[in-house]
Amino acid sequence: MNISLYELSVWVLPLVLAITFHEAAHAFVADRLGDNTAAQLGRVSFNPIKHIDPFGTVILPAMLLFAHSPFLFGYAKPVPVNFRKLNNPRLDMVWVALAGPATNILLALAAALALHALPLAPAGSAQWIFDNLKNALLINAVLAVFNMMPIPPLDGGRVAVGLLPRPLALPLARLEPFGMLILIGLLILLPLAGSQFGLNLDVISAILRTLTGYVIQAVLFLTGNA
DSSP: OOOOHHHHHHHHHHHHHHHHHHHHHHHHHHHHTTOOHHHHTTOSSOOGGGTOOIIIIIIHHHHHHHTTOSSOOOOOOOOOOOGGGSSSHHHHHHHHHHHHHHHHHHHHHHHHHHGGGGGGSOTTTHHHHHHHHHHHHHHHHHHHHHHTSSSTTSHHHHHHHHHSOHHHHHHHHTTGGGHHHHHHIIIIIHHHHHHHTTOOOOHHHHHHHHHHHHHHHHHHHHTTOO
16 A cells, blocks of 8 residues: 555644644543642653554554554553542543543644635645645544543543443443453454455444544534535
8 A cells, every 4th residue: 555755744743633632631631630640650741752652553553554454443552540549530530531532522623623724824735734634623533433432441431431320330340451352353353254254244433434424514513614
């Protein structure tokens, strides 16, 4: 697969910014709510190096891209949170989890609003700026939707654990050590297995694409780009 330097330049920057702000938001909110674990490790930072996981952020997505996987998957270095140190552990866990996706939505809104300033950009760089903003909108919408899947350790899973009654929350919380395996199974292995038998089992990806489309439409409408 041939990927040009131009394509890299309009995808890498918005991706790195989206991941960095997402993880920094988790660390910042946790620190404000009583847990300074991430802050002491320097994770309340806009330095991408603090948040990028070499395998999850770079190697795994590249492998899936070159393997023509039906769904690209990756992850950043998890922000450590000691929930016992939070002022109100169960409720504050929800706010810490929501901080990442909420930040991605704000970044998507910012990118969409910035589209209105394109006429002011120099003619030679207008297309490059447009492609970066368009990809920033897409990437941040995807990250927000994906991370709100109700599977721990994704943000949506932790929100569900914090809000559900204890009889339901505890079994869901116990899935956290297996969360990444569940995601890889649902998003990658199941569709690949289905394709061997002529079946379309890419259901989760289809749902995520549909929800992402709705989020993008809403952002464009709210920013006057519809």
